[in-house]
Amino acid sequence: MGDQVRRNMPLFSIGIVKQLTELSARQIRYYEEQSLITPARSKGNTRMFSFNDVDRLLEIKALIERGVNLAGIREVFEMKEKGYGTQHPVHRKEPTEGDLHKQLKKELFQAGRHGKASLIQGELSRFFH
Numbered sequence: 001m002g003d004q005v006r007r008n009m010p011l012f013s014i015g016i017v018k019q020l021t022e023l024s025a026r027q028i029r030y031y032e033e034q035s036l037i038t039p040a041r042s043k044g045n046t047r048m049f050s051f052n053d054v055d056r057l058l059e060i061k062a063l064i065e066r067g068v069n070l071a072g073i074r075e076v077f078e079m080k081e082k083g084y085g086t087q088h089p090v091h092r093k094e095p096t097e098g099d100l101h102k103q104l105k106k107e108l109f110q111a112g113r114h115g116k117a118s119l120i121q122g123e124l125s126r127f128f129h
Contacts, residue, residue, distance in 0.1 A: 009039035010048030021057045031060055034070055035078070053061045 014025055021028070032047070033038050037056050048055075052094040056077075063073050095103070 007051040010042075010050050010053075012049040012054065014047050014049070017054055017057065020054050021061060023057060023061060028057065031057065034074075036060055036070070036073060 012020070014028060017023075017028060018025060028047075031123075032039065037049075037060075039049045039053050050123050058105065060073055065099050068076070
């Protein structure tokens, strides 16, 4: 039996999951109502959670503690399912003040051209004399 099969086996009742995640039963049910988790059901219609369900609940908890709302959490999960974020992140060099100055100047000069109106043109113009 493979590790992925084991991780998907519904083994834990909601009481155990509450202890593992430190979430209330109401929170767990709410995340299920929001389709963020989908625990299996026993013949008696009892929720049964897998290791993967517990991991997902812990991830939801961590994201909420960081201030991410449910729509953002859904977006994170959708991106993961599509394979985004699985590669190593690209480390970008922070732009220098000169780089920012050039970019702002470019945007200022492009404002109004080719039908592109700029709402910040007046704000940008004060940086360039």
